Amino acid sequence: xxxxxxxxxxxxxxxxxxxxxxxREEAFPDTTNDAAEWGTAAHAMAEHxxxxxxxxxxxxxxxxxxxxxxPEMRECVQRYLDFVRSKLTPTSxxxxxxxxxxxxxxxxxxxxxxxxVDGHTLRVLDLKGGKGVLVEADDNSQLSLYGWGALDSLAxxxxxxxxxxxxxxxxxRRENIVSKTFTxxxxxTWMDDNREAARRAYAAVAGDVATPGAHxxxxxxxxxxxxxxxxxxxxxxxxFSDECTPHDPNQxxxxxxxxxxxxxxxxxxxxxxxEGHVATLAHDHKVHGLKWVAGxxxxxxxxPVRVCTVLREVGIEPMAEPKLLGITEIERLVKEKGLxxxxxxxxxxxxVASKPVLVSEEDKRPEYVPAAHDFAEELAQ
Ligand code: SF4
Numbered sequence: 001x002x003x004x005x006x007x008x009x010x011x012x013x014x015x016x017x018x019x020x021x022x023x024r025e026e027a028f029p030d031t032t033n034d035a036a037e038w039g040t041a042a043h044a045m046a047e048h049x050x051x052x053x054x055x056x057x058x059x060x061x062x063x064x065x066x067x068x069x070x071p072e073m074r075e076c077v078q079r080y081l082d083f084v085r086s087k088l089t090p091t092s093x094x095x096x097x098x099x100x101x102x103x104x105x106x107x108x109x110x111x112x113x114x115x116x117v118d119g120h121t122l123r124v125l126d127l128k129g130g131k132g133v134l135v136e137a138d139d140n141s142q143l144s145l146y147g148w149g150a151l152d153s154l155a156x157x158x159x160x161x162x163x164x165x166x167x168x169x170x171x172x173r174r175e176n177i178v179s180k181t182f183t184x185x186x187x188x189t190w191m192d193d194n195r196e197a198a199r200r201a202y203a204a205v206a207g208d209v210a211t212p213g214a215h216x217x218x219x220x221x222x223x224x225x226x227x228x229x230x231x232x233x234x235x236x237x238x239x240f241s242d243e244c245t246p247h248d249p250n251q252x253x254x255x256x257x258x259x260x261x262x263x264x265x266x267x268x269x270x271x272x273x274x275e276g277h278v279a280t281l282a283h284d285h286k287v288h289g290l291k292w293v294a295g296x297x298x299x300x301x302x303x304p305v306r307v308c309t310v311l312r313e314v315g316i317e318p319m320a321e322p323k324l325l326g327i328t329e330i331e332r333l334v335k336e337k338g339l340x341x342x343x344x345x346x347x348x349x350x351x352v353a354s355k356p357v358l359v360s361e362e363d364k365r366p367e368y369v370p371a372a373h374d375f376a377e378e379l380a381q
Contacts, residue, residue: 004202009102009110009149012141014219015201016194018211021219023204028220038073039129041065043097043113046077046127050096050114056081071335072173079172080127084114087125092118093157100149103195106202112146117154120163124150131173137180138364141194143167147182148191155184217269223277232270235263262360 007015007022014021044064049056056078059065065073088094095115102108116123124146128135137143147165155162165187168179182190212231216222238259252260282290301307311318325333327349331341341349356368 004107007106007108007198007201009108009142009145011218012145014215016141016197017213017215018219019197019200019204020206020208020210021215021221022201023206023208024210024221024225025219027206030220035130035132038068041068042073042077042129043127045069045073046080046113047097049077049081050084050094071338072332075335076129076172080125080170083168083170083177084116084125087116087118087123089118092116095154098150098154100146100153102145102149102152103191103198106198108145108198110146110149112150115150115154117157117162120160121166122147122150122154122162122164123166123168125168125170128169128171128176129173130171134174134176135169135171135178136364137167137169137178140167140169140180143169143180144182144187144190148187151184151187214266222270223273228270232267236267238263261358
């Protein structure tokens with residue numbers, strides 16, 4: 001058995017920057033959850049449908065997806081199938097759940113959900129079953145690795161020289177389909193630029209110095225990682241002495257406030273991780289310096305029937321007006337009936353932009369330019 005940490009393409013966002021992350025993560029169990037199992041079941045159903053040329057509605061019961069089977073999964077899988085099939089042409093070849101040898105010298109392998117070889121183009125399609133974080137195609141190292149792996153493993157099958165590699169994210173539950181097109185030369189260069197980082201991660205040992213940053217977010221070692229703590233403590237102790245703008249020493253400048261503002265999400269995430277981890281420890285055993293105390297007492301209705309009867313006796317109506325369900329709940333119930341919210345309710349449901357969000361100038365979203373008279377109102381809502 002190998003002594004090297006396993007380098008998975010899905011964790012490449014971490015190990016391309018922090019080479020020690022994979023080996024440190026080995027000390028923590030790779031637990032699964034309902035969302036991950038849901039995704040695995042959806043992939044199994046999608047593979048079955050693509051391999052057998054059927055729609056999701058025709059997939060029969062199976063051990064691989066029965067636990068999560070239902071209208072939501074069938075619709076998610078069908079949208080993926082429709083998209084993959086829309087990319088097929090009479091001359092294309094489809095590979096389903098294709099094992100890829102990405103960088104075998106560093107034991108980096110992967111499985112692409114679907115690959116289409118078509119003339120001088122390779123298409124790599126990745127189904128994402130999540131409905132939480134929106135997955136992007138830009139700067140997505142997992143997709144680049146799959147693109148490279150497909151190019152390296154399958155180019156010989158193409159009737160023409162592969163010139164383009166298109167990588168797609170298909171995330172039906174977020175209505176998200178995004179893609180990125182590389183020239184074959186760009187992917188070769190990208191891999192050349194990152195091969196050394198892969199080698200470092202492959203050779204890393206747990207005592208090596210870690211490199212913290214935004215990529216720590218999903219690292220299994222994040223709760224106890226010393227370097228991440230140092231990084232965040234240094235961030236929290238931001239040194240303003242370098243700021244040379246003359247200003248009142250007792251007042252933060254606008255630049256300093258922006259510097260603090262931009263660090264808040266990282267600090268908040270770290271503090272929540274520490275809070276959760278320490279609570280888990282204290283749940284398991286007595287932690288020196290901490291104790292549990294009773295939570296804030298809250299009143300609760302123990303006998304609703306009696307409360308209603310007594311209140312009506314004194315002339316008070318205890319029941320509130322019926323309240324319309326939220327859109328998510330309506331959507332769930334409509335889907336359970338095999339219907340679609342958009343066709344059933346049409347313009348009765350409209351999409352309304354929420355409050356503008358203040359982010360770094362480097363964020364890829366286009367700048368929001370409101371009509372001047374609307375802006376104060378929107379922020380005040
Ligand atoms: S928490 Fe961050 S710095 Fe620490 S090992 Fe993981 S990725 Fe590296």
